[in-house]
Amino acid sequence: MQLSKLDDESIAQFERDGFLVLPRFLPRDLVADVAAEVDRWVDTGLRVQAIAAAVDPDTHKVPDILEPDLPAHGELIAHKPLLEILEQLMGSRFVFHHMHSDRHEPNRPGKAWHHDYEQRVQSNRSHPMIHALHYLDGIDPDMAGLAVLPGSHLEVAEKTARAHLGTDVLPGEVFIEDLPPGSTVLLHSALFHARRAKPQCPGRPRYFVDASYCQVGTLWPPVKPYWREMLNRARHNGLADSDRPDLFDEIHFSDYIKPEQR
Numbered sequence: 497m498q499l500s501k502l503d504d505e506s507i508a509q510f511e512r513d514g515f516l517v518l519p520r521f522l523p524r525d526l527v528a529d530v531a532a533e534v535d536r537w538v539d540t541g542l543r544v545q546a547i548a549a550a551v552d553p554d555t556h557k558v559p560d561i562l563e564p565d566l567p568a569h570g571e572l573i574a575h576k577p578l579l580e581i582l583e584q585l586m587g588s589r590f591v592f593h594h595m596h597s598d599r600h601e602p603n604r605p606g607k608a609w610h611h612d613y614e615q616r617v618q619s620n621r622s623h624p625m626i627h628a629l630h631y632l633d634g635i636d637p638d639m640a641g642l643a644v645l646p647g648s649h650l651e652v653a654e655k656t657a658r659a660h661l662g663t664d665v666l667p668g669e670v671f672i673e674d675l676p677p678g679s680t681v682l683l684h685s686a687l688f689h690a691r692r693a694k695p696q697c698p699g700r701p702r703y704f705v706d707a708s709y710c711q712v713g714t715l716w717p718p719v720k721p722y723w724r725e726m727l728n729r730a731r732h733n734g735l736a737d738s739d740r741p742d743l744f745d746e747i748h749f750s751d752y753i754k755p756e757q758r
């Protein structure tokens with residue numbers, strides 16, 4: 497597909513439902529390069545190091561390699577057609593928030609209903625934050641799928657407000673379980689969603705990279721203690737485009753607060 501512009505109907509759908517599925521959005525070469533880096537990230541322990549430094553920064557120093565240091569991951573963060581679509585959905589000024597890269601083994605448990613909108617006290621939805629969920633190798637019906645609850649991004653709720661429902665099927669949900677390789681799902685970050693596992697199916701590994709972006713105009717809480725270093729590396733690696741000065745600018749963030757102090 498490799499869209500670079502959304503039509504009005506897609507924009508309206510995103511505003512109404514809080515998500516948009518972009519099948520085969522990413523170029524094949526980029527997908528192959530990112531997937532190879534995901535294997536390296538997972539298999540050589542880089543992912544575990546990054547998690548350790550995020551969870552226990554007093555014991556673990558910031559790793560030499562973070563997601564934006566992997567060349568194809570960096571390219572994915574700043575993929576022009578993606579940024580152009582984000583611009584259609586939240587205006588020209590937005591900042592990169594964070595990226596997670598992973599390869600889900602087929603027997604990984606599901607993840608209960610939640611949202612990922614970053615706000616210290618969930619109080620309004622004045623500024624959009626959007627997660628781009630990249631399913632590098634697609635999803636097929638014998639793998640874990642993505643359940644979303646259309647319209648729930650308009651509620652002001654805690655991230656865990658529906659966690660007691662586990663990954664149950666909810667009335668009105670949309671279940672996405674069949675996507676071709678290179679597909680991206682854009683979620684308003686306040687949209688409730690769940691990963692619904694299929695333990696009865698053998699499946700195959702699910703290559704999953706997500707990156708999030710926030711409209712500027714409010715201060716966004718960082719989620720990782722080394723967030724400044726991550727933005728610094730992104731700039732240093734040349735991911736910033738001169739016509740997008742906000743993309744890796746620290747000025748759009750509040751201070752990092754440890755989870756136990758929030």
Ligand SMILES: [Fe+2]
Binds near residue numbers: 610611612689
């Ligand atoms: Fe999530």
